[in-house]
Amino acid sequence: MVEPIGSRRPPYLANLPFFMKIFILLLLGRNVVSHCKISRCNSAYLAATENIQGPKQNASLCEALRSYSVCTRRTARTCRGNLAYHSAVYGIEDLMIQNNCSKEGPTLPPRPIQPGPNQPGFASPDICDYEKSFARLHGGSPAYRHCAAFGDPHVRTFSDEFHTCRVEGSWPLLDNHYLFVQATSSPIVEGSYATGITQLTVIFKNMKECVDEKIYQAEAGDLPAAFIDGSVNGGERPGGSSLTLHERTSGRHVEIHAAYIGTTIAVRQAARHLSFSIQAAEQVAFSFTDEQDLQLCVFGCPSDQRVSRSACCPQRGNVTPEVARRLCKEKLEVDDVYFQSCVFDVMVSGDANMTQAAQGALEDAKAFHPDPKNIHIFQMDKGLRLCSSSFFHSLLVVLVLELGL
Structure with missing residues (x-):
């Protein structure tokens, strides 16, 4: 059966057991306690792995998982007792084992808050105006x-x-x-x-x-x-x-x-x-x-x-x-x-x-x-x-x- 455009799953999810697919969908959910910022970590991981493919697929996935792990540790103080947080921690460990990822190694570079001169969408009049730059890139106003x-x-x-x-x-x-x-x-x-x-x-x-x-x-x-x-x-x-x-x-x-x-x-x-x-x-x-x-x-x-x-x-x-x-x-x-x-x-x-x-x-x-x-x-x-x-x-x-x- 042909999958609808936009519904294709990343290759690293394709062969997982059904219960693991459900588990990952749950941990990527955004219905969390307002003080706990685990949804920010979930979103960053999802964005980083959305288009992973090619010969360096496994190395890129491991970098994304290590970055995900760093993000969850950073939010640990405000996420104690939060189910989504503990699910994410467990899920990261399980995925790292499945993909033979070492806990030590490179992580993803931090995403810039504004585009640089060599990045797509750069507009010099906006680079030093955060609100205009945000509106041009994302629409609306920043939080x-x-x-x-x-x-x-x-x-x-x-x-x-x-x-x-x-x-x-x-x-x-x-x-x-x-x-x-x-x-x-x-x-x-x-x-x-x-x-x-x-x-x-x-x-x-x-x-x-x-x-x-x-x-x-x-x-x-x-x-x-x-x-x-x-x-x-x-x-x-x-x-x-x-x-x-x-x-x-x-x-x-x-x-x-x-x-x-x-x-x-x-x-x-x-x-x-x-x-x-x-x-x-x-x-x-x-x-x-x-x-x-x-x-x-x-x-x-x-x-x-x-x-x-x-x-x-x-x-x-x-x-x-x-x-x-x-x-x-x-x-x-x-x-x-x-x-x-x-x-x-x-x-x-x-x-x-x-x-x-x-x-x-x-x-x-x-x-x-x-x-x-x-x-x-x-x-x-x-x-x-x-x-x-x-x-x-x-x-x-x-x-x-x-x-x-």
Whole structure:
């Protein structure tokens, strides 16, 4: 029987037993938990093996399987308990055995986020405009992700998970092919377990078609209106204007627009500390290798760096729980995670100005989050009255903040 056009199966599937064909179709399914990105690995594998044929068929398949394996390891933290993830891991191992693939060896090169000058579809006016390039190649608009770090610090990840962290010292918020962002934190007050961001370093890596490498560095009390070389754009490259720095409020709020990678970053001064927010094209946010596995925006805070469930909100000075709630209510109307973070920050610091951190983070979320309905995704029951004078309520605050309830 002649197969319809477009239905021909790749040769490496043709001779598999029926149950294995069903298994592969299931593991390539895209109905997975939203936080787990195994569907991205499945799609990349399917695309890589769609047209495998010829004398190097087996070698190419093994490269694709090793790349598939690397991708699943990268998403392991967010896919625990996900059936599609565990099916993929099992399926990869089985297919590697069937095709005599070694676990060590070459993998597929990463796919570029934009076409280069020698690739089909290249159009020089678009190469340094991510949205135009994406629309020309794929149609429509790219997907975006939002991450923020503010206050204690509290971290909202690209997957809308929420952690309150210790992270004293320097920790990477982002570390991918295009961006490196590092935050340095120190105790909010002497002897406190709570820390705040005192320094931020943002590195836009060299992209030869568009921009020179540019570094932005801010310290608490010093929010520059330029990159460290004194410039406010991407340099002398043809696409230098696709990276621009803008001072929104002198000494308080800076925005950096990187059109060539579909990214916008906001850095704010809040009380005596810094805040960071980003909107990044999804393809950029997740463009990293297996070795780049420590990124607070991607994986959240390591479990040993999250605020202990048994410690919260010691009163400092005259800032009682009631006072903290009243101060935060003046800045934040919704009793969501930003409001509870505000209460937490004001109480652990004793500083009424710490309300600025949550307020600025919420403003950035409204501007940067791709889904307005999910800005208040952590909204809590109106009946809860958190951070009261009782130990139980103080403990409950940390549980809500740490678990993202």
